[in-house]
Amino acid sequence: MEEALRWAGKARAQGEVPVGAVLSDTRGRILAAAHNQVEGPGQCAAGHAEMLAMAEGARRLGQSRLVGCTLTVTLEPCAMCAAAIGHFRIQKLVFGAYDSKGGAVTHGPRLYARGGSLHRPGEIIGGVQERRCGALMRDFFQQVRSSPTSG
Amino acid sequence: MEEALRWAGKARAQGEVPVGAVLSDTRGRILAAAHNQVEGPGQCAAGHAEMLAMAEGARRLGQSRLVGCTLTVTLEPCAMCAAAIGHFRIQKLVFGAYDSKGGAVTHGPRLYARGGSLHRPGEIIGGVQERRCGALMRDFFQQVRSSPTSG
Numbered sequence A, B: 001m002e003e004a005l006r007w008a009g010k011a012r013a014q015g016e017v018p019v020g021a022v023l024s025d026t027r028g029r030i031l032a033a034a035h036n037q038v039e040g041p042g043q044c045a046a047g048h049a050e051m052l053a054m055a056e057g058a059r060r061l062g063q064s065r066l067v068g069c070t071l072t073v074t075l076e077p078c079a080m081c082a083a084a085i086g087h088f089r090i091q092k093l094v095f096g097a098y099d100s101k102g103g104a105v106t107h108g109p110r111l112y113a114r115g116g117s118l119h120r121p122g123e124i125i126g127g128v129q130e131r132r133c134g135a136l137m138r139d140f141f142q143q144v145r146s147s148p149t150s151g
Helices: A002-013 A049-061 A079-087 A130-146 B002-013 B049-061 B079-087 B130-146
Strands: A020-024 A030-035 A070-075 A092-097 A123-125 B020-024 B030-035 B070-075 B092-097 B123-125
Touching (some): A002 A020, A002 A030, A002 A049, A020 A049, A049 A079, B002 B020, B002 B030, B002 B049, B002 B070, B020 B049, B030 B049, B049 B079, B070 B130, B092 B130
Parallel strands (some): A092 A123
Antiparallel strands (some): A020 A030, A020 A070, B020 B030
16 A cells, blocks of 8 residues: 555646555566546546556556456545456455545445446455545645635 | 447457447547457457547547547446546447446446436437347357357
């Protein structure tokens, strides 16, 4: 989570929502890491940290799915990322802050709690370094709201 | 939908699940089109037709979101794609076959039917060319199941 937090800090420095994600293999070696990249040139609305880290990991491994891998992310994944985590067959999901607004793991649609065909990670741990991960988000949005250009 | 079906056919020819998607702008001009690209070299589990078409459209427009655009896809979007459609601010979603197993618009989590922060397309039309879109899927999976290499 320290590494994911470091990537979240990079996002903040670029004016992106401060979310960082790290993908590691079955031995705990880091395969890929990313932060949100949504607003910059050449970036798009699907550029969440989790999506970018998993796509990069798949490229590095030369395979479509990430069976056995662990994804560590500073924020509870949204529905897009949570479903993608299933598609990629991530084995273990670790996340930091809970997201009562956009989260889809323990909030909203709770995608893994339903039946159906979506693959669910074998292990899910939420609330890791929750305070620090959440503070990053709160500070960011507080700053955005108080910025004179946001009005 | 004809163009989306054409792309779905391309997917089938490559051994991919036959789903095609077309992104068009506010004037109905096609901005991008894609088919599922999940299994080939350099591809990944998030390579659904919708994700690829929207990412390509954003690149072409040079903007992160696709405000006002229409996405036409041969199959009811899954949770990943349905949420991404919201993130991209797609105005109109048209889909072909309903997907009782993996769909997330009229089935499963019904993402747009819930409250919460997920953006919902202004207009959603399902079941367009349903018979042809569904037949493509059924034929594909029938063939996969009957293939000697699948056992």
